[in-house]
Amino acid sequence: MMRTSPSPTLITLGRLVRRYRDAGSILQADLAKRLGYSDGWLSNVETGQLRPRREQVAAIEQALEVPPGVLLEVFNMLEGESLPGWMRDWLAEERRSSALRAFELAVVPGLLQTPDYARTVLDGDEAAVTARLDRQAILKSENPPTLRCVLDETVLTRGFGDAAVMRDQLEHLVNSVSPRLAVQIVPSGVRYEGLAGAFTIATVNGSDVAYIDTAVRGLVTSNPEDIACLIDVWESIRTFTLSQRESIELIKKVAEERWT
Structure with missing residues (x-):
């Protein structure tokens, strides 16, 4: 090693x-x-x-x-020592945001990952795990941003770690839901625009900036055309999501039936 x-x-x-x-x-x-x-x-x-x-x-x-x-x-x-420039740029925007809209296809968003789940996703890199958990402090700050997450159902069934890690992670999702934090699920089998990739839109001082996952690196953009496109995709995806209540019921069902 x-x-x-x-x-x-x-x-x-x-x-x-x-x-x-x-x-x-x-x-x-x-x-x-x-x-x-x-x-x-x-x-x-x-x-x-x-x-x-x-x-x-x-x-x-x-x-x-x-x-x-x-x-x-x-x-x-x-x-600054351990993160690439584009990630530092995004974290600065994330900390200043008043609202976050996140869509994920494959993994639980970093802001909602449990330590054990993050550890598995990050291949045991403890420095990276600590950095990821540090990001979550914004959700407990004096003025936390609202967070609206939409997850493909695949996120719930793709295993990272053993059954206990996945069950704890899904229970954490359920327990995190509040008036300022929503987690909604797009059922499997639905075809929608968001299949192109994960992204997050942050509202900072009334303007939007986005983080887009790519196979090579993350892309941070505030280009008006990019933002308009992502907002359209976000709204399109939202039309396929289960309600908050239905989403919680599905998450609980997957935790009990698949990860017990």
Whole structure:
């Protein structure tokens, strides 16, 4: 198995955590206990071997009583270090969005993936898993965007991981539904325009920008013609979706009958 090179930014973050901990005369075991993690977990963070989640870095800042943002500013640099430019562009738009409309043909949208499902989709790349889970923080922010997801039924039946992983993922979809978050299903066997590929439309400051999946890379566009085309496709797909209630019933049925 090929080993990836250590992340310079992750090493810097770990050194800062240790420096502030030493400055406060706090033992590693004591800090780990305050955070609710093992000594080994904190040791891996301090040596740059483990990428913590955003909320964990914020908790470390609070436990060490350092000014808010000191460690998070370094943590934010990880995004630029590990992601291609087009993905960084999209994540910036995603964070600023007031509304998201997502269509997926093959997998659960990243914003709604469970850790184990994401881990399987990303082939066990823990740094990528952490980055994906960090994205989900926007759904729990003070002003979260509305999220409207339309999934082809194939998403529910294509296995990533074992039955337990899939069942937990489908249950998570059901439990995520709220007035601000919809998950609707296009039944299998229906032919519609969206079969050309997955996409997400974000509304940012009253304007729309889109992310389109391709076989080579993701494409971020705000071209008016592209946006108009995608909105037409979105509206066309929506005409084939089950209602929210029917979609939840289908998701539960697939979870019980296929993934138990």
